[in-house]
Amino acid sequence: MSPAKIYVLRYGHRPQRDKRVTTHALLVARAFGANGFILGDVVDEKIKEAFEKTVKIWGGRLHFEMGVDSFKYAQEWRRHGFIVHLTMYGLPVDSVIDEIRGRGSDMLIVIGASKVPRFFYEVADYNVAVGNQPHSEIAALAIFLDRYYQGRELYFEHEGGRLRIIPHERGKKVVPKHSFSPLDAETR
Numbered sequence: 001m002s003p004a005k006i007y008v009l010r011y012g013h014r015p016q017r018d019k020r021v022t023t024h025a026l027l028v029a030r031a032f033g034a035n036g037f038i039l040g041d042v043v044d045e046k047i048k049e050a051f052e053k054t055v056k057i058w059g060g061r062l063h064f065e066m067g068v069d070s071f072k073y074a075q076e077w078r079r080h081g082f083i084v085h086l087t088m089y090g091l092p093v094d095s096v097i098d099e100i101r102g103r104g105s106d107m108l109i110v111i112g113a114s115k116v117p118r119f120f121y122e123v124a125d126y127n128v129a130v131g132n133q134p135h136s137e138i139a140a141l142a143i144f145l146d147r148y149y150q151g152r153e154l155y156f157e158h159e160g161g162r163l164r165i166i167p168h169e170r171g172k173k174v175v176p177k178h179s180f181s182p183l184d185a186e187t188r
C-alpha cells in the first residue's frame, strides 16, 4: 500500500545561506516522487522562482507552499497522516522502510537546515537515519525516497512541461514534449 501523498517540510531555511541547498532539496523532492514541498516559516521568492521555472520546463504536479508555521503544519498533518523526520540520530532507514512503505496514509518528511528543535523528534512517528554520520538533507532525502520507491522513482513520468530528454550515450538530446509518442515510451 502507498500513502495517498508524500510532502517534504523544509525546516530552518536561512535565505542568506541556504538558497542553493533548499532549491536542490526541492528539485530532489520533485524528481524523486514527492507530491508537495513546504518551505517552513520563511518566504523566499528565489526558491519559488526556481520551482516555477523547473515545473514550467520539465513538468510535474508538485504542490509548493512557503511561510507556513512548521510546528502547526506538522501538528495538523498528524490528523490525516504520519511524519518521518530525517536525522543522523534516528533509526537506520533499512530497519523501518518496509513498515513505512506499508502505511496507507499521507507521509510528511521533515528535513532540517541546521539544528532541528526537539519538537520534531517528538512529533515524528519515525526518526530515520540514512547512516549515522552527518551529511546533507539533499542526500538523505534522495536516498530515503529511493529506498521508499525501490528505484522506481527514476522512471516516473512528470505531467506537463515543455521538454523531455531522450537518453543518449553522448551529448544532449532534448525534444519538445509533444513530439514524443506513447509508442516510444513503451519501447524504452
Ligand SMILES: C[S@@+](CC[C@H](N)C(=O)[O-])C[C@H]1O[C@@H](n2cnc3c(N)ncnc32)[C@H](O)[C@@H]1O
Residues within 6 Å of the ligand: 085, 086, 087, 088, 089, 110, 111, 112, 113, 114, 115, 116, 128, 129, 130, 131, 132, 133, 134, 135, 136, 137, 138, 140
Ligand atoms: C546540516 S544537517 C544537520 C545534521 C543534524 N545534526 C542531524 O540531526 O542530522 C541538515 C539536515 O540534514 C539531514 N541529515 C544529515 N545527515 C543525515 C543522516 N545521516 N541521516 C538522515 N538525515 C540527515 C537532517 O534532516 C538534518 O536536519
